[in-house]
Amino acid sequence: MDFDRSDSFNKQTLQEVAKKIPQLDVSSVETLLTFIKTSYKVHSLIEENLGFYGLSPGRIRVLLVMYVENDKYFTPSELADKVGITRATVTGLLDGLVRDGIVERRNHPNDRRMVMIRLTHDGVKLLNRVLPPHYLLIAQLMSGLNETERKSLVHLLEKIEQNLPDHAQTPVQEP
């Protein structure tokens, strides 16, 4: 669901659209384009890296929740809430993760509606192998910004968020 992928929509093209649509503010759109394009690139890169280990953004988000509390069992609902996706999507992700032996499903002892999910031993090993290069990549991505610049970036992003209409609820993260 990303908007900008190529450079086909350069400034020149933008000017042409602006001729037809008076509401178009070129400066706003250019800034947004850069923003979305960068986020697409960053996202793709991380996704590509996880792909080497058979993981995906969706999978890693769910796995990380379990990784930080290793011994605990989680219900699909709990995972859905923590990750910010629907229960239906979690079911689909778990199907794959169980198939690949990364996670195990168990019946809940008291409530027969529920299922309990936990990382398998192999799942933990996988994460121990995947996470170091994952975070190394993130550190590398940010290495061009010093602490001041990072704060400044976060500050600008927060300013954008303040202009989001309230009804647009937000859910998550994957560190």
Next chain:
Amino acid sequence: MDFDRSDSFNKQTLQEVAKKIPQLDVSSVETLLTFIKTSYKVHSLIEENLGFYGLSPGRIRVLLVMYVENDKYFTPSELADKVGITRATVTGLLDGLVRDGIVERRNHPNDRRMVMIRLTHDGVKLLNRVLPPHYLLIAQLMSGLNETERKSLVHLLEKIEQNLPDHAQTPVQEP
């Protein structure tokens, strides 16, 4: 594909992961989290708005290419290249757009492998109706940043891009 949706991965959780993974640089991850979370929110909002008119990010990207050169015919390959998605995906998008009467498919007069695509009259009318509020929303999103701040944001984003490995080709945009 977005990574961060909820706030389940707050700083505290991050600290815990950092204990297990020494490669994790908290400042980098925090900055990236904010970045991805904001981009997710912005993206969702735009998507939601387009949805009111039966459009999606994928559709609008393809349509915009045709909108700026209204009379021209485009081949699916051409659209794929300009938008930065595969031809297979374009085929799928066009199926829907043709079904909805927004776009028309024609045979190429000389090369029988090719197909020629063009906006229908209804398609043009739809875009004339959709684009003004679309760009109004973008202007609103950026209204919290003055010109200096926008330049500063773009500059910081470019710094991040400079640290992307080269092999990660990038494709595009939707203004």
Next chain:
DNA sequence: GACTTATTATTAGGTGGCTAACAGTTTTCT
């Protein structure tokens, strides 16, 4: 001119997201 190579659009099959509907359970409320 025939054969190989390249190109086009499409199909098939996979993924991760969504909503809506469902059956099975538990809880709540009279």
Next chain:
DNA sequence: AGAAAACTGTTAGCCACCTAATAATAAGTC
């Protein structure tokens, strides 16, 4: 106690993306 309400996970069906394979056609080569 029994009916209604609420909750759980799954399924079904849609979308937009991907890769790989395919059939049809065009272009290049010997």
